[in-house]
Amino acid sequence: EPSILPVAERTLVLVKPDGVRRGLSGEILRRVEAKGYTLRAVRLMDATPELLAAHYAEHEGKPFYQPLVDFMLSGPVLAVVAEGNNVIAGFRSLAGATDPTVAAPGTIRGDLGRDWGLKVVQNLVHGSDSTESAAREIGLWFPELV
Ligand code: RTP
Ligand code: MG
Numbered sequence: 001e002p003s004i005l006p007v008a009e010r011t012l013v014l015v016k017p018d019g020v021r022r023g024l025s026g027e028i029l030r031r032v033e034a035k036g037y038t039l040r041a042v043r044l045m046d047a048t049p050e051l052l053a054a055h056y057a058e059h060e061g062k063p064f065y066q067p068l069v070d071f072m073l074s075g076p077v078l079a080v081v082a083e084g085n086n087v088i089a090g091f092r093s094l095a096g097a098t099d100p101t102v103a104a105p106g107t108i109r110g111d112l113g114r115d116w117g118l119k120v121v122q123n124l125v126h127g128s129d130s131t132e133s134a135a136r137e138i139g140l141w142f143p144e145l146v
Pocket of ligand 2: 127129
């Protein structure tokens with residue numbers, strides 16, 4: 001639940017390979033900045049199987065796990081640390097629902113995503129889902145920051 005008290009937070013945002021491939025990195029960063037969040041780190045990089053195994057450990061064993069990892073290895077990822085009060089929940093609100101088919105218009109996934117009929121839902125962005133996840137994920141993608 002959003003707090004009425006200011007809580008400075010950081011979150012890990014990933015522009016997934018579909019977003020980079022489609023040339024939407026700038027549009028996605030624009031939305032993060034327009035909302036008022038601060039970009040603290042940005043890096044275009046190739047993920048590795050080891051990094052993704054750690055990042056997606058909670059999904060290991062699920063049917064979409066291997067297609068998800070393969071998708072995340074299909075091209076470069078733009079990794080971002082964004083900062084601001086309640087940015088963890090705030091970015092997930094900007095991103096919209098996991099399935100772009102039902103994500104609300106006005107959100108990144110709702111405005112820019114669709115169902116491509118692929119083995120895993122390609123939904124442009126990742127955002128950490130809790131303070132614990134954010135700390136863990138920032139440590140994985142930006143070890144030099146922690
Ligand atoms: P994310 O972690 O990427 O911010 O997205 P999320 O919290 O909305 O979704 P999550 O449940 O954590 O799932 C991680 C990613 O796995 C893919 N996924 N595919 N049934 C499916 O085909 C399915 N379920 C999940 C999506 O790419 C999702 O973002
Ligand atoms: Mg998630």
